[in-house]
Amino acid sequence: MNESYRLGEQSIIAYLQRLANGVSTAELDVAALPTELCAIGEQLQKTFAILQQERELLERGAYIDSLTNLGNRAGLHRYAELLWHKGTPFTCAYIDIDRLKHCNDTFGHTEGNRYILSICRALTETMEPNDLLFRIGGDEFVLVSPTTDEAELEQRLERTRTDLIEATSGGKAPMIASFSFGCSRVDPLAGDTRRQMTMDADRKMYRYKLMHRVQQPKENDASMRPIADQPPCNDRVFQAISMSSETRYPFILNLDTGESQWSINAVRDFDLPSQHPYNSLDMWLARVHPEDRDNVRSELDMVVNGAWHFHYMQYRVMNTAGKYALCECTGYRLDSTETEPNMYVGIIINRSLADTTDSVTGLGDIHALVNAIGEMRRVARKAGLVAIKIDDIAKVNARFGFDAGDRVLAESAACLMDCSRGKGRLFRSTGPMFVALFDDLDPEETDAIAEEIERFLGSPVLFGSFEYQPPIRVATLHLDAVDRQPVSILNELKALLEEAPQVPGTKLD
Incomplete structure (x- = not known):
């Protein structure tokens, strides 16, 4: 084997290794390869170009909204990861299109899509160079501005909304176009979590919506009629x-x-x-x-x-x-x-x-849980119970303080509500233990929710610049009928939790 051929092989191997390591800018100088390896080099470049194009298409489908070509909810989550990694403050605006459902019901979904795109264009035109806009739902947008403060962004959006209403009033469009918004400043290094990213802005947006309603002309549908003289009962x-x-x-x-x-x-x-x-x-x-x-x-x-x-x-x-x-x-x-x-x-x-509400999480406390199990016992109903334990809360309290431990429990409770999808009654039993009680689901459905809890419960919590992922344990108990005292059932759940494998999180040792 001559030296030229050996060097050519090494160039191809190095090129493949860079591709395997995710270096999308890797290049192969085919012209410098020996003649007998040129065809292989050209084929590798063509194959990589095809794979790169397919990857970009898949990524676009995963992170881009097909109607507006904006980032979608997954795209916002990916961008949020970058923001928290950088740790720099930013301003977030939660934007909701006014009366999109009315537009769809009255004029059809084609006109509804045009309405969405008109809002999208208006918002895009008001953006600064570093702003990013995402469509996270049918009528919901999120605008993230790394450079604009809360007051400035509110003024910008208010001007855009006013111009949009004026441009579509007086019969210039099928209906008057408008949107509602709320803005909030977010600081990852101050302890703001991803879950809180749009929460404050969303709350402000709905207050704005209630206070700034646009009266549509010539409304004939039932939703806009004056209140009837007699109430419905x-x-x-x-x-x-x-x-x-x-x-x-x-x-x-x-x-x-x-x-x-x-x-x-x-x-x-x-x-x-x-x-x-x-x-x-x-x-x-x-x-x-x-x-x-x-x-x-x-x-x-x-x-x-x-x-x-x-x-x-x-x-x-x-x-x-x-x-x-x-x-x-x-x-x-x-x-x-x-x-x-x-x-x-x-x-x-x-x-x-109620007096039986846990002050940290807002869920029912141990007294509410005992009452709920006792009620099911009186009517002899079947039940599915999912128990969750957040490990290492004592270590969190010792290292970061009790407020930090409460934040972990509150974040876990919010994630538990997401996973249970409102189907069960949720309680903080004792200390770091939660119980979800289901009385209408089959065992397979309860197990599926338990598996989802195990995958997603324990959202990362920031303590300053330190990101903490709580370790958890999950156990499930199915009862054909609740025929025992609540204390006996809770003791069985505790025993099952002790035997359950731990879903590992951040080690604090």
Whole structure:
């Protein structure tokens, strides 16, 4: 083998090694190869070019929204990783298109897409060179600005919104285009978490939406009609029921007209516009925590469409103070008759006002858990229980302080709510132990949720510049009937947790 051929082989091997290490800029000088290796070198370059193109297409599909060509939710998450790695402060704006559903229902989805793209263009034109815009849902955008402060970004968006309304008013477009927004400053090194990235901005956006409604001209649909003279049920009876408990809020919704009736307590505690608002589903969803909203919207759509007649979920709702309260909602759809419309009736329980609420996580405490198990025992119902233990909380408390330990527990509780998708009742049992109680799911469904909890529970928490991933243990218990004392069941869960393998996290030793 001559020296030229050997050097050529070494060049090809080095080129392949760089590609294997992810060096996308790796190059191979085919002209410098000996004649007998040129064909191999050219084929390798062609193959790499094809693979690179396919990878870029796959990546584009994974991180790019197909309608707007903006980054999607996954793209935002990937960019957030970069922001937290850099640790520099930035401003985040949460933006929601006003009345997109009305546009789709009234003018069709083609016009709805045009509406989305018009908002997208308006937002893009107001961006600074370093800003990035993401479409994270059907009508939801997030704008991230590394250089603009909160007040400046608010002024920019307000000007854009005003110009957009003016450009589409007076019959210049099928409907007046507008959006609502909220801005917040985020500082990763100050301890802000990825979960908090849009939370404050989202809360401000919904307050803005409630205060800056755009009146559409010539509205004829039921959602914009004046409030009816008579509420959808006997007012005196409804108020008698609604005043029976400070933590319970009955409601009635006429699915045919959009009329609804809510208790005085609900109006007071959740800042509702009145006891008889229209568009009450949209109004209520506007107050649901952004991380819970998609699941709640999906289930309520099934009730409205008549696919489901029973709805039960546990999720967070913003109260009058601007804080999220843990609520438990049970509702039933009543199909129409010759004399009655389609109705959705139910009751919402504000668990955050009860004495049995854990102050750190907002979940039910050990007393609420014992009561729930005892209630299931009285009716002899089957149950699925998932127990979760956050290990090393004592070490976190010792190293970073008790506030840090509480943050780990609060973050874990929020992630637990995401994984349970509102299907179960959630409790902080004792110390770092949580219990999710399911009474309507098959064992296979409960096991699937337990597996999801094991994969995703324990979101990283920042303590200054230190990122901590809590180690956890997960155990599941299936009961054909709850025929034992709650304490006996909880002791069995603790034993199962001790035997469960640990999902490792950050070591603090």
